[in-house]
Amino acid sequence: MTDSLTVRDNRTGVEYEVPITDGAIRASEFGKIRTDEDEPGLAVYDPGFTNTASCRSSITYIDGDKGILEYRGYPIEQLAEQSTFLEVAYLLIHGSLPTKAEYDAWEHEITFHTFVHENIKSFMQGFRYDAHPMGMLMASVGALSTFYPDASNIADADIRNLQIVRMIAKMPTLGAWAYRHAQGKPYIYPDNDLSYTGNFLSMLFKMSETKYAGDERIVKALDTLLILHADHEQNCSANAVRSVGSSQVDPYSAVAAGVGALYGPLHGGANEAVLKMLKRIGSKENIPAFIEGVKAGDERLMGFGHRVYKNYDPRAKLIKKACDDVFEVTGVNPLLEIAQELEKIALEDEYFVKRKLYPNVDFYSGLIYEALEFPPEMFTVLFAIGRTPGWLAQWLELVQDKEQKIARPKQIYTGERRLDFVPAAQRWA
């Protein structure tokens, strides 16, 4: 027995040996299978890449059937319980946990890169009063590439590291300023005396007090939420960052593409959609009718289901736990009861059980964000701030991977061929 496939092309009777490596076969092997020398070889057709590996990666491991998630080999449960977001960001980017000296240098670098060019402020003030903060974030991250033209020199390790530090440091500033813009409040500058997450809360909520002091339980809960969102292997937005990054553009433009992908309601936008769904359901009594609507295909149970997890998303469990800590401070979110009843019914209902639809990371996170008085439009911005180190770790791995090349998939052409053009004058006569 060997690690290979023997593929027989019944059109020609020819057999091909296709090696199996790490549980995969190279699509290019199928390119060798052709009926005729000048015919193109076989392609593999996989809409949405449901069964296609785009890269080799050592950043994040997920076992969807067992509900396992590890960053650089460390179980998410241990990191959420014992680490901090900045330490996890270091782990994702550098591949190992920092020594004290490494952590102190990392924290210092991030702290002293939280400011953005003043022009970003006037750029942001150009948005309508009701602009969605994710649209503002996507535009602002992309705009940063024009303030740091040296970032396009992606072959230089020091330049790469400086942009990584800048983006992790500035994402909360951009996110907080998008929020303040929507609220019509003055922008708050970073406060370097505060922790990464404490400073983020200060830029969001500080008013006339000289120093903002967030409740430590809230700071800790938000820091944990950022950890839980930090990376998730080749999700839609990581794939967008890698695809755009494969053209060798600067990392700001690649991450802006990731923000755009995360914005979608099937991806990071689901946390905002969950809250709107819970509000629309309104009471436990309305849940059965809503569930019927889902089964009829008129509704989608937002916050449920996952391409990889066919078990409970481990992050959803941890977020549910963080709910208790936050609600201790803010009071229980009345929508929690509807969410818990919805989960209970869905986990017993054949429709969901058959499709292995479990709560994902977005199902409970919105309840916490709302209890922290974030408007729903800000929920995905919080997701993006958490995911920034993950996107950058994926980008860094891509640019250093000798096997990678510009992303340019094939297609199956279904259109017309060789039509003769008829000029407009004749067509309209």
Ligand code: SDX
């Ligand atoms: C994130 O990839 C990642 O890792 C993403 C993420 C990350 O950390 O980066 O984990 C973050 O994006 C979490 C997912 C957030 N999205 C939602 O909660 C939106 C609701 N969920 C879905 O739309 C859906 O489950 C996806 C998009 C998450 C996954 O979609 P797939 O893998 O393409 O599955 P599918 O749409 O083909 O669904 C398979 C079946 C279908 O039914 P049938 O056609 O077989 O009858 O399950 C049904 C779907 O209709 N289905 C749902 C459903 N999700 C799937 N039916 C009702 N409600 C749902 N939520």
